[in-house]
Amino acid sequence: MSDSNTTDFTNPSTFILQGIPGLEAAHVWISIPFWTVYAIAVLGNFTILFVVKMEQSLHEPMYYFLCMLAITDLVLTTSTLPKSLSIFWFNSREIHFSACLTQMYFIHCFLEIESGILVAMALDRYVAICDPLRYSTILTNPVVTKIGLAVVLRGCVVTLPIPILARQWPYCRTNIIPQPYCVHIAVVNLACADTRVSSYYGLFVLFCVRGLDVIFIAVSYTQILRAIFSLPTKDARLKIFGTCSSHLFVILAFYIPGLFSSLTYRFGQNVPRHFHILIASVYLLMPPVLNPVIYGVRSKQIRGRLLRLFTHKGT
Template sequence: MSDSNITEFTNPSTFILLGIPGLERAHVWISIPFCTIYAIAILGNFTILFIVITELSLHGPMYYFLCMLAISDLVLCRSTLPKMLSIFWFNSGEINFSACLTQMYFIHCFTVMESGIFVAMAVDRYVSICDPLRHSTILTNPAVAKIGVAVVLRSGMVVLPYPFLVRQWPYCRTNIIPQPYCVHIAMVTLACADTRVSSYYGLFVIFFVMGLDGFFIAVSYTQILRAIFSLPTKDARLKTFGTCGSHLFVILAFYIPSLFISLLYRFAQNVPLHFHVLIANVYHLLPPMLHPIIYGVRTREIRGRLLRLFTHKGA
């Protein structure tokens, strides 16, 4: 390759996002469920925030963490969907290099943040079920605020090396990203240098940050399940399990696909590219839509406040 071609993409001013490679003709049709998911996610998470903020009885640790999760979901949707829909509808795949790095940072930062929020939720459920008499003295408002700040700072610091590592690589092959948004591993694969540092750091974040979160959650829920099964009656066990069932379902839906996608992208090279991209999109887009639905349906206090809200408007 000539020197002129090598320098052309060394610090590209723009990248080109392809959307879903191989399914370009179906982009308009694919945009319909994606747009629907976006609308439901925005409406659902804003509804959760409105209900918790306006209902004083919901001003407690579990609902504060739920608000953090809703805000994180809103940022994730806002970071990915608008650009994705512009690609599907207008074939507007060009994105500024700095904007691409910013999008990548926000996607990974708030994904790690959600992992931290799930740990905080698991701690709240553990104290609530295993030590209910001390719940109000352990998880005070200042303690919850400190946990929230720690979750935000940790995610911001852990993901901060991503854009700096990506910016230093030369891009002498192409500036085309076969994705509808910028993610770390997709940009690293475009570089024409030894990017093992970026790859190893990405694996570190997956296994030693989010993986450690998953371990703490597993330990918490092991203790929670032991406490539940030690209850004397079946009704008491079912009632107690109902208070953490939605959390457990959401947590499993977050960690299992995340691990599967990361391993699939790195090691399953024979899988068609459009399958990689579709699975990754579903993973990033479905949770922000499902979280408010799950918590709205399964959390009695939120469900009751929502019913009163609609009943009052209809009266």
């Protein structure tokens, strides 16, 4: 009987997701934080969407971008967590080749969309702080809609070559993916062909697309900080800096683990594999948890609406 993991094939019908190699015995325990993170992410992001929809005073650009971020986080976590939990709980490791490529596309597409939304939120803060008198005339609803559509379209188009390139490679070594989900470099590394085109394109997306986002955000916040420090009173400076600090924390939590994870996959051959996967999981799962918590706690409007909601229910 032939071993399906070593038989020669091209574009196999299924891949086998290994979960977290070396920690298989602890999968049930590992599932606890994964499930907790997923539950918090779903509850928190749906709460943001509900509060913004119900509260008329929150119908402004900043909160529209926050809703876009919440939807992106919901899609991102739902693209990865259910399959990962099925591996940890039920040992359901098989995933169809097309489903694997689809999951890969959704993961990378919505990561690019999230990066674009963070740029849009940085633009929103820049206009609000550096040119507050023109805020309502610059960021009108049609402009916000166009920004949102541009962010989504860019993410979809930029990511499209990733599964297309991955589909053309012959996979004749193994069909075991040492991951709990399908990501680009983990799948491409299984191909028995020269996959430098895929690797170079992945680096292009990382440095040229997301790198430009980082540069734009850095320029925006440099101007914002200059405006903050030029304010006449210390209280005003602290108030605005407190608002921006939450945005900066979200941005750093998204970009730093992502850069480390991408570079480790490509150049960190001596790093333990389970460490690769845990860092990648932090990159994928922590922003969807942190974003609603940070923005919900820092925003007086969202916090106030939630308090009124629970107060009315309690009376």
